[in-house]
């Protein structure tokens with residue numbers, strides 16, 4: 001059992017904390033707005049971190065509220081609750097939150113980073129959620145949405161890794177840049193890159209990173225970020241329950257079968273035969289098996305990884321040459337080999353349309369899903385058709401999951417798509433411990449939530 005978190009001031013502001021950081025943390029903790037604002041003239045202070053505990057002013061302002069009181073149902077039933085206070089009581093909020101709200105707002109205006117993690121691996125939003133402080137939690141989600149939308153606008157998407165991998169990412173970026181300079185692989189012009197970098201630096205302070213690097217080392221700092229290129233070049237291993245990459249990352253796992261089943265039911269309600277289906281990402285073929293059972297008139301699968309393609313072509317596979325030959329018309333059952341980024345434009349060019357499109361790849365960041373939604377779903381989905389994707393975005397952290405839900409909804413709206421979310425329980429009995437149960441032999445637990453939010457996207461109007 002992990003030891004309970006000590007939320008006391010003494011535990012959070014360490015003796016080693018430098019005086020200027022200590023000052024800002026104390027003012028935030030005390031919800032002393034006017035005192036804090038004077039310090040925030042130096043905008044870097046909004047994201048100062050205690051070098052030992054990782055406490056930021058946002059953590060401090062939220063944590064100082066303590067846990068929300070549970071609404072007293074008996075008192076409410078006895079009619080003791082005053083009229084108009086119902087909402088407040090439902091949230092279990094009190095006057096402290098109003099003060100904290102103003103402080104949190106001032107911090108965000110001054111450039112506080114919404115997803116910095118502390119030494120307990122909690123973002124300010126995680127603290128708010130744990131303490132039951134809904135209003136403050138929602139402010140963190142709003143700030144996350146604003147930051148991500150801005151990054152998307154600049155085409156400079158930053159994955160919601162809660163700051164854990166930044167150091168490593170920076171090193172990798174430097175390495176990559178050196179390599180790129182050497183082999184001139186990148187077709188982007190240096191001037192363009194410089195401009196992008198400058199735009200990034202000038203953007204809204206909320207998205208800007210702390211100019212004073214903190215000595216605080218977040219947990220899981222050596223966690224490796226998977227890139228698409230590395231993934232597609234790595235060796236994969238299949239067993240009965242999972243598909244792993246060379247670093248033992250779970251590419252696909254059989255516990256997701258229920259999610260796949262729900263996705264098929266949402267995409268093709270009542271499962272009529274004769275529908276036209278496109279699936280991006282074969283993995284273990286779980287969802288393709290379910291689509292195939294519905295006897296579609298068209299079933300196209302896009303897959304890029306050579307090991308997955310070899311698995312598909314191996315004897316005993318349900319999606320080999322015999323399956324392709326069994327199509328109602330030639331070419332209608334097909335495994336399209338290659339990255340969807342290369343294959344999809346060809347399908348669109350040939351005028352293919354689909355009633356159901358599912359997207360579930362691996363090793364790609366949100367910007368790729370966004371591109372698929374905004375550029376290709378409108379081209380490939382027939383009127384009245386449905387699109388869905390595996391919604392694992394930010395699923396290792398509740399606040400990130402909530403941010404992505406809103407961000408993806410906005411991008412879908414830009415593409416002319418409505419999103420309906422169907423929420424279902426995830427049985428966490430075998431999923432709630434790192435390295436145990438379903439995660440045995442898997443490097444990282446990529447799912448931590450007890451609810452899955454299944455997106456069902458349809459054209460507006």
Ligand SMILES: C[S@@+](CC[C@H](N)C(=O)[O-])C[C@H]1O[C@@H](n2cnc3c(N)ncnc32)[C@H](O)[C@@H]1O
Nearest residue numbers: 281283284285286287304305339340360361362
């Ligand atoms: C999570 S698995 C899909 C699981 C699948 N939904 C199932 O039910 O088994 C992701 C798959 O996407 C493939 N993939 C990753 N990047 C891709 C890309 N750019 N284009 C096409 N396929 C890709 C991976 O090789 C992998 O087979």
